[in-house]
Amino acid sequence: MHQLFYSKLAVTNLLKNKIFYFPFVIVSAICSAIYYILVALSSSSAVSLSLKSYRVKEMLGFGSYILIILSVLFIIYANSYVIKRRKKEFGLYGILGLEKRHVVKVIGLENAIIYVLSMLIGSVVGLLFGKLGDLLLLRLTDLEEVSRFIFSLEAILKMLMVYGIIFVFLFVENTRAIYVSNSIELLKAKNVGEKEPKANVVIALFSFICLCCGYGLAVSINEPSEALLLFFIAVLFVVVGTYTLFISGSVFILKLFKKHKKFYYRPNNFFSISSLLYRMKQNATGLASICVLSTMVVITILSTIGLYGSIGTMVGEYYQFDYQIMMFELEKYQELVESIDRIVVDFGLEMKEVITHEEVTYSFVETKEEQGVFYSDNQDHGLLANIVNTVFISLDDYNQMMNTSIELGEDQVLVYRNRKNNQEVVDLSYFLKDGMEKTFDVVAYLDELPIKNQHDSSSDYHTVYLIIDEIDEIRELFKEEEYLDTYRYYLVFNTTGKHSDKIELADSIVEEMQKSIKVESGYSFLNRSSSYVSNLSIFGVMLFLGVFLGIAFLFVTILIIYYKQISEGYDDKERFMIMQKVGMSQSEVKTTIQRQIIIFFFLPLLIAIVHTVFGFKMLQTAFQVLGVYNSEVLVYSGIIVVVVFSIIYYIVYRISAKVYYRLVRY
Amino acid sequence: MTILKVNHLERIYTTRFKGNQTVALKDVTFSVEEGEFLAIMGESGSGKTTLLNILASLDKPTRGEVLLEEKDMTKINDKDISGFRRNHLGFVFQDFNLLDNFNVKDNILLPLVLSKKEYKEMEVKLKEVIKLLYIEDLLAKYPYEISGGQKQRVAIARALITNPKMVLADEPTGSLDSKASNNVLDIFNQVNNKGQTILMVTHSSLAASYASRVLFIKDGIVFHQIYKGSNTREVFYKKITDSLSLLSGGE
Numbered sequence: 001m002h003q004l005f006y007s008k009l010a011v012t013n014l015l016k017n018k019i020f021y022f023p024f025v026i027v028s029a030i031c032s033a034i035y036y037i038l039v040a041l042s043s044s045s046a047v048s049l050s051l052k053s054y055r056v057k058e059m060l061g062f063g064s065y066i067l068i069i070l071s072v073l074f075i076i077y078a079n080s081y082v083i084k085r086r087k088k089e090f091g092l093y094g095i096l097g098l099e100k101r102h103v104v105k106v107i108g109l110e111n112a113i114i115y116v117l118s119m120l121i122g123s124v125v126g127l128l129f130g131k132l133g134d135l136l137l138l139r140l141t142d143l144e145e146v147s148r149f150i151f152s153l154e155a156i157l158k159m160l161m162v163y164g165i166i167f168v169f170l171f172v173e174n175t176r177a178i179y180v181s182n183s184i185e186l187l188k189a190k191n192v193g194e195k196e197p198k199a200n201v202v203i204a205l206f207s208f209i210c211l212c213c214g215y216g217l218a219v220s221i222n223e224p225s226e227a228l229l230l231f232f233i234a235v236l237f238v239v240v241g242t243y244t245l246f247i248s249g250s251v252f253i254l255k256l257f258k259k260h261k262k263f264y265y266r267p268n269n270f271f272s273i274s275s276l277l278y279r280m281k282q283n284a285t286g287l288a289s290i291c292v293l294s295t296m297v298v299i300t301i302l303s304t305i306g307l308y309g310s311i312g313t314m315v316g317e318y319y320q321f322d323y324q325i326m327m328f329e330l331e332k333y334q335e336l337v338e339s340i341d342r343i344v345v346d347f348g349l350e351m352k353e354v355i356t357h358e359e360v361t362y363s364f365v366e367t368k369e370e371q372g373v374f375y376s377d378n379q380d381h382g383l384l385a386n387i388v389n390t391v392f393i394s395l396d397d398y399n400q401m402m403n404t405s406i407e408l409g410e411d412q413v414l415v416y417r418n419r420k421n422n423q424e425v426v427d428l429s430y431f432l433k434d435g436m437e438k439t440f441d442v443v444a445y446l447d448e449l450p451i452k453n454q455h456d457s458s459s460d461y462h463t464v465y466l467i468i469d470e471i472d473e474i475r476e477l478f479k480e481e482e483y484l485d486t487y488r489y490y491l492v493f494n495t496t497g498k499h500s501d502k503i504e505l506a507d508s509i510v511e512e513m514q515k516s517i518k519v520e521s522g523y524s525f526l527n528r529s530s531s532y533v534s535n536l537s538i539f540g541v542m543l544f545l546g547v548f549l550g551i552a553f554l555f556v557t558i559l560i561i562y563y564k565q566i567s568e569g570y571d572d573k574e575r576f577m578i579m580q581k582v583g584m585s586q587s588e589v590k591t592t593i594q595r596q597i598i599i600f601f602f603l604p605l606l607i608a609i610v611h612t613v614f615g616f617k618m619l620q621t622a623f624q625v626l627g628v629y630n631s632e633v634l635v636y637s638g639i640i641v642v643v644v645f646s647i648i649y650y651i652v653y654r655i656s657a658k659v660y661y662r663l664v665r666y
Numbered sequence: 667m668t669i670l671k672v673n674h675l676e677r678i679y680t681t682r683f684k685g686n687q688t689v690a691l692k693d694v695t696f697s698v699e700e701g702e703f704l705a706i707m708g709e710s711g712s713g714k715t716t717l718l719n720i721l722a723s724l725d726k727p728t729r730g731e732v733l734l735e736e737k738d739m740t741k742i743n744d745k746d747i748s749g750f751r752r753n754h755l756g757f758v759f760q761d762f763n764l765l766d767n768f769n770v771k772d773n774i775l776l777p778l779v780l781s782k783k784e785y786k787e788m789e790v791k792l793k794e795v796i797k798l799l800y801i802e803d804l805l806a807k808y809p810y811e812i813s814g815g816q817k818q819r820v821a822i823a824r825a826l827i828t829n830p831k832m833v834l835a836d837e838p839t840g841s842l843d844s845k846a847s848n849n850v851l852d853i854f855n856q857v858n859n860k861g862q863t864i865l866m867v868t869h870s871s872l873a874a875s876y877a878s879r880v881l882f883i884k885d886g887i888v889f890h891q892i893y894k895g896s897n898t899r900e901v902f903y904k905k906i907t908d909s910l911s912l913l914s915g916g917e
Contacts, residue, residue: 261785270772270779278767578763581724582824583752583777585745 006102010109013089019566019659020082025117027078027559031071032122032163034548037133038064040126040155044134056141056541063545067552072166074556079170081563083177085570090178100178107174115167119160126159127151133548140308141540142499142533203244204252210241218618231618238611239292245607246288250280271579271592275572276599283564283600290557291604294645295611297553301641302612302634303619304546308539309633310623315535319528320451321353321492322502323509326524333489335517343512344495347505354493355451357397360471361488362390362481364432369462372425375432389463390430394471401450407469408443414467416446428464438477440466451492484521502529554645558652561601565656568600569663576664593661601653609642669831669863670698670721675730677716690716691727692886698832698865703858705877706867707910713886715836718867722755722834723747734831752777756825756833760840762817764809764824771805774823781828795823798860799853815846822853826862833857835866839873851876871910875903882913889913 014021042060093103130152214237221230254277258264264273280287327333337356344351364374364387374388395408408414415428429439449465468474495502506527513519576589584592616638620631677691690713698704708714719725721732723739732739734754742750757763764773774795778788796802799819804812812820818838825833835854839847847870855876858864866877874880876899882890890909894902 265775265779265785265788267780267782270776274767274772575765575767578765579776580748581759581763582757583748583780585748587745588748588780 006105006109010106010113013106014110014113017082017086019663020078020085020563021114023559023562024078024082025114025121027555028071028075028114028118028163029121029125030555031067031074031552032118032159033126033129034552035064035067035071035162036122036126036152036155036159037130038067038545038548039158040130040152041134041137043152043154056537059538059541059545063549066549068162070549070552070556071163074559075166075170076173077560078563079173081567083174085567087177103178104175107178108171111167111171111174115163119163122159122163123156126155133544136547137540137544140544141537199252199255200248201252203248207241207244207247207249210237211245214238214241215614218614221618221621223621231622234618238295238614242291242607242611243285243288246280246284246291250284251277254280267588268592268595272595272599275575275596279568279596279600286560286564287600287604290561291607291611293553293557294604294608295615297550297557298608298612298641298645299615299619301546301550302616302638304539304543305637305641306619306623306634308543309637311532311535311539313633315528315532319526319531321355322494322528323492323506324451324524324526325491325509327489327491327519328485328487328521328523329519330487330489332513332517332519333491336513337491339512339517340491340493340509343509344505347501347508349495349497349501349505352494352496355401355490356492357401357490358394359488359490360392360475361486362392362478363483364388364390364430364481372427373429373431375430387462391463391465392471392474393465393467395467395469398450398467408467409441410470411439411441412443412469413440414444414446415442416449416465416467418463428466432481436478436480438474440468451490499529499533503527503533506530554648558649561604562652562656565597565600565660566663569660573664589664590661593664594657597653597657597660601649601656605646605649609646612638612642667700668697669700669702669735670865671731671733672696672721673731673733675717675720675732676728677713677720677725678728689886691720694730694883694886694888696881696888696891698863700863701858701861702879703854703864703877704866705874705880706865706883707869707871707874707880707906708883709869709914712883714867714883717883718834718836721865722757723751749781752781753828754831756828756830758818758821758825758833758835758838760837762809762814762821762841764817764820766809769806769808770801770812770820773809773820774827776824777828791827791829795827798826798857799823813846814842815849818842818846818850819853822850822857826857832863832865835864835868837868837870838866839868839870844872847873871903871906874906875899880906880909882909884913 038060042057042064090103093106094100098106214234217230217234217237221234254273257269257273258277263269325336327336340354341351369388395406398414399405406414413428424442424445426442427439428442429437431437446465446467495505497505506525506529510525513523513525576584576593579592580586580589616634620634623631623634673695675691675694676689679688679690680686681688692713694713694717706714706717716725720727720740723742726740730740739750765776768776771792774792775788778791796805799822801816801819801823804816804820809817809820818841822833822838838854839850842850851873854864854866858878864877866873868874875894878894880892880894881888890913892902892905892909897905
């Protein structure tokens with residue numbers, strides 16, 4: 001009988017507070033469902049069987065940890081909101097004669113019901129969408145194993161345990177809250193008036209300066225290599241700027257509006273400005289967090305989509321051919337060139353576009369350049385920047401690769417430099433030491449090399465490519481600077497076949513090189529397909545995580561605004577009642593409310609979008625590091641992400657506005 | 667000149683489950699002259715709150731009419747009712763009903779803002795009322811920073827700033843101590859002396875003794891009324907308490 005009473009009370013309480021608990025259950029169900037999907041996928045046979053996907057497993061696991069953190073934060077935050085709202089109710093129980101331990105019992109039962117409901121819905125949603133998530137992941141990552149993902153008991157248990165712990169913690173927290181309070185205190189309405197916030201001009205100014213600096217940095221970065229460091233500085237500026245803007249800048253602006261009497265004393269402005277002033281005081285940090293979070297969600301999803309969408313470009317930028325082999329030993333190289341046809345045909349594929357060529361590379365240590373004159377300064381700077389790589393390519397090879405028939409005279413060269421900012425001069429002269437002097441007559445500067453990124457021409461090294469007819473003469477001249485890797489022989493070609501075939505072929509070529517040809521002094525083998533596939537699996541998982549975590553973040557963020565709005569509703573109820581008593585009509589109340597909610601809801605979103613727009617420029621620059629110069633994918637995905645985000649946001653706004661209006665209606 | 671005429675007012679509440687009817691007002695008829703200070707007294711359940719709600723056009727009668735300067739308030743449609751209340755009536759409540767996120771000045775100006783008046787006009791009117799109510803020093807303060815008596819004076823200023831035809835006061839001294847009560851009632855007298863019509867609902871004999879006439883309501887009808895005439899307030903107070911004991915003795 002007693003037991004029944006408590007359960008009944010718990011159920012009634014939950015129903016009575018359904019505007020709080022319903023969204024609470026939904027969001028914790030969504031979080032737990034996504035957690036289940038991530039855990040189930042990372043332990044599913046399909047993923048773990050694939051050898052190449054060890055990183056996939058790790059990344060999914062990482063994603064599940066992020067989700068736990070998010071869930072903990074969300075559930076504790078939402079709970080504190082609800083409990084604050086219900087304090088009066090607890091106080092009433094005390095007065096009615098319920099002991100604290102009885103109240104705790106009721107709260108415990110409530111928590112248990114919410115937990116069971118969330119887990120039930122979470123499992124169902126997780127199971128339904130798990131299959132979908134599995135298909136999406138396989139599709140995105142191109143893992144070819146047949147999926148057998150249906151139900152993972154392990155994942156379900158893990159989910160129940162993790163969320164069980166969170167809810168137990170919640171219960172402890174609520175118990176504490178009930179015990180530290182006394183009835184009288186709980187019953188007392190918190191009708192103590194609050195002072196109007198003061199506008200701090202210094203902080204307000206500081207926030208504008210921070211935002212300007214952040215935005216300015218984001219827009220002015222052009223050099224991809226600088227992007228990363230400056231990116232963090234800019235983000236720091238913007239985050240600090242956002243918080244101070246909401247906390248002080250908003251009050252400052254509102255006060256300015258308020259000072260303008262003719263503007264302030266209009267019905268709409270009158271209520272909006274004064275109520276916003278009050279809301280800002282309580283909610284500034286919350287709104288700023290929402291703004292920063294939203295920006296992060298949008299940028300994260302945007303970059304994962306951008307990364308995924310640019311894999312083709314990225315790989316294409318880096319690899320112009322399916323296979324690029326570089327060796328140092330001429331005899332072994334020739335052996336390989338002779339047998340490569342047989343290997344490919346034996347494998348069942350066909351050769352296409354074969355190019356063989358050589359390069360002569362000298363790294364002149366401790367060399368300086370001034371106006372096209374290179375000389376050894378005989379000082380040990382110990383810095384890579386003082387090394388100048390000079391690469392000679394024979395004109396014959398160049399003509400073969402480019403399909404041209406250029407002719408060059410004695411000492412005439414075509415030049416390509418990887419540092420574009422260096423001055424283009426007519427003569428290039430080398431004065432290294434006695435007997436090693438040479439001046440070249442530059443015929444033309446090339447925009448690009450025949451085969452881009454042939455060897456790792458990382459931009460840290462200053463490299464000058466010279467295309468020259470009499471390459472043997474050069475060899476003679478710089479004989480003393482020869483090392484093991486001075487002569488580089490290249491074999492590049494394409495074949496028919498799918499990515500998976502090409503990867504297998506690459507494996508068997510490597511095997512051939514090691515076993516039959518016995519290459520000794522090292523080689524490099526670049527295979528476009530394996531790079532493509534591994535990029536696909538990494539960026540695929542990142543996109544997958546971006547989407548799923550993005551959904552979780554989105555829901556949590558929006559729910560927080562919803563809670564804020566609703567609890568404002570309780571405080572505002574009395575205010576609107578008074579307004580109607582002194583002569584405000586229903587429709588006037590409605591428009592006032594709408595204005596308030598719109599500003600409250602959409603201010604963070606608006607600023608988040610502005611952040612995103614400025615961050616976009618930065619993202620573009622960062623993407624150039626990865627070889628993506630074409631930002632069309634980025635622009636489109638940016639627009640789509642922002643639009644989808646705004647639509648979901650708008651829907652929740654409509655719901656909140658409705659609930660809010662119902663609360664304050666007189 | 668008669669400013670308000672109430673004719674045969676009846677208000678019957680029907681509960682949601684049919685059948686149970688509660689008669690709040692049976693048949694109330696009275697009128698208020700311009701410049702009069704009328705107090706309406708009655709025990710709880712006598713129907714005085716219902717009457718006030720109808721006069722404030724927050725509620726509609728089942729039968730009868732309320733004529734404010736010959737215009738039937740019960741026939742005004744919902745769209746215009748707020749504007750009508752704002753422009754013709756001023757309200758003073760027991761619990762002040764000041765907005766805590768506005769300072770005193772903005773609280774007083776609120777009805778004018780709603781009526782979309784020019785700011786210059788607002789300032790002129792503000793000066794008048796704050797002088798009348800001795801609240802010049804409070805303008806920048808917030809409701810939670812001032813005392814109950816001061817709050818009620820601010821509320822009266824808010825009620826007066828629109829130059830209403832009639833001020834409706836609902837237990838204006840109900841939340842005040844006796845000193846503050848006397849102060850507020852003195853102000854009502856002063857305002858009334860300047861020609862402001864006031865209708866006050868109260869169950870305090872002391873408050874009622876400040877009025878020029880007292881109506882007694884019981885069981886939904888006007889049971890009795892007495893005029894102050896040339897009596898001193900003390901004598902009038904005695905008359906009121908006598909009438910009240912008569913009223914309850916009749917049961």
